[in-house]
Structures are given as structure tokens and as C-alpha cells.
Amino acid sequence: MNQLSPSFDRQSFVRFALDEGVLRFGQFETKSGRLSPYFFNAGLFNTGASVGRLGQFYAQALLESGLSFDMLFGPAYKGIPLATCAAIALSQDPRCGQDVPFAFNRKEAKAHGEGGTLVGAPLKGRVVIVDDVITAGTSVRESVDIIRAQGAEPAGVLIAMDRMERAGADGALSVNSAVQDVAQRYGMPVISIANLNDILTWLSTDATFQTHETAVKAYRDRYGIQSDI
Template identity: 45%
Template sequence: MEKYQKDLIKSALQYGALKFGSFKLKSGRTSPYFFNAGMFYHGSSLSKLADCYASKIIDLDIDFDMLFGPAYKGIGLVNITSLALSRNHNFDIPFAYNRKETKDHGEGGLSVGSPISGKVLIIDDVITAGTAIKESVKLIKSCGAEPVGVLVALDREEIANDKNTSAVKEIEKELNLKVRSIITLTDLIQHVESNIELERFTSKIIDYKEKYGINN
């Protein structure tokens, strides 16, 4: 793993965004781990998270003109990622995000921030059903811009309940758009296996991946 991937896992554990144990998911499954990017709610934690997003973007070497964050979690993520790209990599990039409700006064419109144009990279935390990403792509295209990819913090690498594929793979197929992640479930397993304090969770996570994991 790259340093920024290890940093994300360590920071997620430090701030309670990543937990190991037994967790009932909305899907009805019982997962041996749980990830919630909403736990990055202090300045110091957000700074570390932003550094990870920015480092991944630079590592990917994607050709894009601006960032876009789907409401609601994507709003904060796109702000801090733009800041980290400027601060750490001297890459000054504009950003925008959408509103959940149309505003008919002030600046109005469905989006806030930079005018949406050119090649757009979408930033979010995770993909569950993919609804926010689909809405974002629709808005971006309606502005005459081109979505060129999606970056999320974690790819759970598991199949959806009703399909033999993951939400990420469904999005890629439906929108013809590549989805990248800073870390994956495979990365988490690698970290847990090498950590004395966490290795007791290894077998349950591997069992979960074998049962619900996608076939790579």
C-alpha cells in the first residue's frame, strides 16, 4: 500500500471512522467492520482525510479541470480536497457541489461554487446505491461538462443484495465512468493481518469477503 492509504486507515481508526466488531448494515447483512467518513469532523481529522484524497488524485494522474461533490457528504469532501491539492501539490483547482433543493433567490440554481464546465472529477465517501453519483452525472452533463471519473474513500468490494455485482461495478457499467477508491476491503484485510492489535478480526473479515465479495 501507498503511504496515503496506510494514513487513511490509521486516521479512520484513530477518529472512529473505521471500527471492527459486529455491525448490522442497511442491507441486512452483519458486517465485521464499519466505515463512516462522517466521523472525520474535527479540523485535524479533516486535514488528514483531505491529504489522502489529494494524494490519491495526484497518484492517479487524471486529466480533469474541476472537482464536484454530491450533497451532502461530498460537499465537505470537495472543499477540503481542493484545499489540500493547492496546499500540498500547488494544484489550484476549482470545485462545485449540488443543492438538494433548487434555490430561487440569491445566486439560485442547482449548484454552488465554480461554474460547472470542462472535465469534472466527482468526489464522495462511499458508493452504496449510487443515487448521488447518478444525479451528479446528470447535472454535470446538463451543464455541458464531461464527468471523467469518481473517487471515493472506500470500496467495500461486495455484491449488492439483488445482483451478482457491486454498486461500484453497476455505476461503472451504467454510466461508463471509472470509479476509483483510496482504499479497498482488500487493503483493510492486509492492514488487519499485519497489526497485532487487530489480527483477531482477520478471519471474520475474510469470511465476509468470501461470502459477499465480488469476483475480481
């Protein structure tokens, strides 16, 4: 079995995301129309090696959280490869002790073959939802509904990056971040491999990217929360 690196930490994930071009600095317009000084796009983990390493980070973050779980669920579409690679990595980690089942949904119901919108293992027991980020919480809400409809229990959400960002227009920002809202609404933890504070820690110590620290701090001061949930 492949052994996971004992040197895993949140900073190593930030470095990994930078090396893969998944985390970038500059000026990027978000869906909400904000101009962000950084951008995280998990869709750019697009090779076998990078996705395999990503799965290890997901597995380590989940196992180190201490959360009890029975299986994973990947919401269509981005969550499908993420849940798959996380399940593979978990099953290769001796700390997990099980061959982890996973499932995902289709956007459209299949009219032939097995039919329906669900693919993979039957949803049962304690299910962890695996995704890249939480923006509006729509994907989580849909996933929770699917899991509960099958008689299973949503146990938590596992994401790659927590932007620690509040929603809304300037002057009318939400009290909590999207991640905090999900945790409170559904009464379950949201586990992130890394968050905005980890990015800022990296910027403060790496001379190559230090020029972006001021802009990222200003963005956090304007839109962010000051601590993790």
C-alpha cells in the same frame, strides 16, 4: 505551501481511519440488513485536523491515479465538505499545478439570491465526483445528470473506501460490486483511497485487530468480489 507526505500509502489511510474511529470492527447492521463485521463512517472525520488530513489522502489518490481533471463536484450532503477539503489539498500540492475549482448541489432549489441548486464554480470541463463510499450508485447517477446538464464531462469518481461488496439477497447477488457497476455504466474510473483488501492486509499484520480478520474474510467470501476493478 504544505508538502504532502511522501510516505502515503493505502495502509496509512486504514490506520488513520482507525485512529479517528471512522473504521470500526464489531457487528453492524447495514442499510441492506446485512450484519457487517466492520463499519466505515466518513462523517466521523469531524475536526479541522482530521478533515485536513483526509483532503490530503483524497488529493494524493487522485493525483497518483493519473486521471486528467479540471474541477471537483461534491454531491449533497456528505460530498460537500469532501470536495472542499480535496480541492484545498490539491491546490497546495505542487504536483497539481492549479488552484482547483469545485462545486456542489443543494437538495432544494434556492428561490432568492443566486437561486438554483448549484453552488460554487461553474461546472465545465472534466469533473471528478467526490464522495465517501458507493453503495447503490444513486448519488453518482444524480451527479452525472447534473454535470452533463451543464455541458460538462463526468471524468471519474473519487471515494474514500471501496467495500468491494455485491448487492442483492443471498443466492441472488449481483455479479459486480456497486463500484464496478458505476465504472461500467458510466465508462469512467472509480478511484478509492483504500478498499476492503487493504483492511484485510492491515488485520493480517496488526496484532491488536487480528482477532477480527476471520470475520471480515468470511464476510468478503460471502458478499464480496475477490479483486479490485
